[in-house]
Amino acid sequence: KNQVEQSPQSLIILEGKNCTLQCNYTVSPFSNLRWYKQDTGRGPVSLTIMTFSENTKSNGRYTATLDADTKQSSLHITASQLSDSASYICVVSDRGSTLGRLYFGRGTQLTVWP
């Protein structure tokens, strides 16, 4: 069964600290993996996309990694800010259809305290 599992479910860190969010998936065949940030009361916004051949990609203070062999991805946030408080959602796409079906994780709720 194609699934996307994220951990931890929630995380509280102090401003300025780093953190790493995990995403494990069983989706096959694999096309790509996206990380989205969803602020409270808003829709998700794409942070980065990882394809099969990519291991690491950075977007400012966000760095995503992908290990296609173990089917794991991580999102590392450096020097956290209060505005990083949000839900981070891992979304995996397969190659199984023209639409390219998307599988969503339940998200990690990150809270950054001052």
Add this chain to the structure above:
Amino acid sequence: EADIYQTPRYLVIGTGKKITLECSQTMGHDKMYWYQQDPGMELHLIHYSYGVNSTEKGDLSSESTVSRIRTEHFPLTLESARPSHTSQYLCASSESTRGGGDEKLFFGSGTQLSVL
């Protein structure tokens, strides 16, 4: 900043009422989607459209209906709302590509529906 808009942001209605959730995008995207999201749960696809006059049901069974008469407009209608319909509804769009799910989704801010 995504140019996709949903109205209303919040809606509280009584059981049995007919409602329409509005979604409009100004990016000229062919593909549009409706997702349902409950707290702490993953997004579930309930409807999608490849373009004008194209509508398809998603993975999650839904009593709602959609229409796509214009590229920019993708409204969702519930003929008779029930408390089980209480949820957040997110509209999204993406550019049409060769396919394969490579497109980035642009989401609206959502409509939080509460049915009493």
